[in-house]
């Protein structure tokens with residue numbers, strides 16, 4: 298079996314004024330996997346995600362994509378290499394229809410190619426492709442609906458469609474099921490499974506049932522460092538992982554008491 302790494306971090310560290318939020322993290326994501334980053338509150342998941350997606354510069358360490366350093370590249374540069382962060386809902390335009398939003402994403406991908414705009418047929422082609430992408434995420438019937446009028450779960454699916462427009466090799470998803478009811482969660486799980494075919498996915502996810510259903514490999518962070526790594530069976534049996542989660546639950550209960 299080939300075990301090609303697509304994304305790797307070496308000694309990734311982020312300090313905020315002396316506080317180490319991410320501490321010497323060596324992450325290895327295998328090509329084709331759905332890989333989850335989990336951990337109790339404050340473990341550093343979001344900070345790692347923001348380092349990988351270039352929202353934050355690391356204090357130390359390296360990020361490699363397909364063996365090449367991307368540590369100092371910008372978000373749009375890594376997107377061109379195929380490493381794409383799913384857009385936030387705030388980046389989807391509410392006053393546009395679902396179809397128009399996907400079209401804008403496709404246009405963004407085409408960017409500078411001026412010749413493209415000269416032909417009526419290319420615009421038709423753009424519409425066809427946008428429709429295909431909507432269909433892929435189960436939103437064909439929402440094509441002409443204004444985004445602002447779409448239910449929350451459907452907006453997240455639209456966000457995935459706009460990400461797919463950039464033809465990612467690897468997708469980075471930040472809590473894709475956050476704030477969703479059970480029905481939407483199931484739909485997004487199926488969607489991620491479907492769009493992960495032929496791709497690699499790295500996701501930060503709080504919902505452990507989602508992680509157990511979807512992920513090939515899981516990295517558990519605690520206090521900024523990697524606490525455990527393995528498949529769901531392995532990490533959920535790990536006593537240190539259980540303790541880290543229980544500790545944080547007890548702390549949360551205490552805080553809300």
Ligand SMILES: Nc1ncnc2c1ncn2[C@@H]1O[C@H](COP(=O)(O)OP(=O)(O)OP(=O)(O)O)[C@@H](O)[C@H]1O
Pocket residue numbers: 313316317318336337338339340341342343344345
């Ligand atoms: N910009 C910042 N300045 C200072 N400290 C920060 C900053 N961002 C994050 N931190 C701290 O770094 C630690 C890790 O935060 P992070 O948000 O990455 O954790 P998380 O695992 O995503 O948590 P949660 O599950 O609660 O979202 C926390 O203690 C947080 O307070």
